Amino acid sequence: AQTVTQSQPEMSVQEAETVTLSCTYDTSENNYYLFWYKQPPSRQMILVIRQEAYKQQNATENRFSVNFQKAAKSFSLKISDSQLGDTAMYFCAFRRLAGNTPLVFGKGTRLSVIA
């Protein structure tokens, strides 16, 4: 079974600074998808960024980028130029490339951006 581990329950960062959230996963699969979701106080989970395992190039979405290390089974999220609106829970998730398999989530990291 796949597992996703987020080892940082809480983190904080100064506004405009850069922060990296870590995520590791365990799988025997070779092809899969990885996601980062954000859950602000409004409670709605919002997709931040996703990465296909067969792509070597790290995904980037504006201020959000990932460092995908397939051999190490690591998928960290870097937030550049942090903004107050980035304050939220961040969840790393894994999805097998087989059928309509559901996401497996980590426990989340609570990020606080400080003015």
Added chain:
Amino acid sequence: ETGVTQTPRHLVMGMTNKKSLKCEQHLGHNAMYWYKQSAKKPLELMFVYNFKEQTENNSVPSRFSPECPNSSHLFLHLHTLQPEDSALYLCASSQGGDYNSPLHFGNGTRLTVT
């Protein structure tokens, strides 16, 4: 407009009550999900429906009963719950069959069982 709407937003119920959670998606998706989110635990998948058919029941107790009358609507019927069932219940949808299709979530129902 989130695309996935959940009602009610908050629910307090006694252990002998019967209530239902409702989820509606306006995204044209054909897969819908119920997740349970408890403090300091990963999101737990409860049920998955593809084209109105239940494709996954993740060992959920029978006091939780899902219903999917069509691809746009999903219900979770609750009866004789326990205090440990208090949690945030999230509904999500996706385009089934598209492995790259991300989940779109609703705002959740915060359930408190007294």
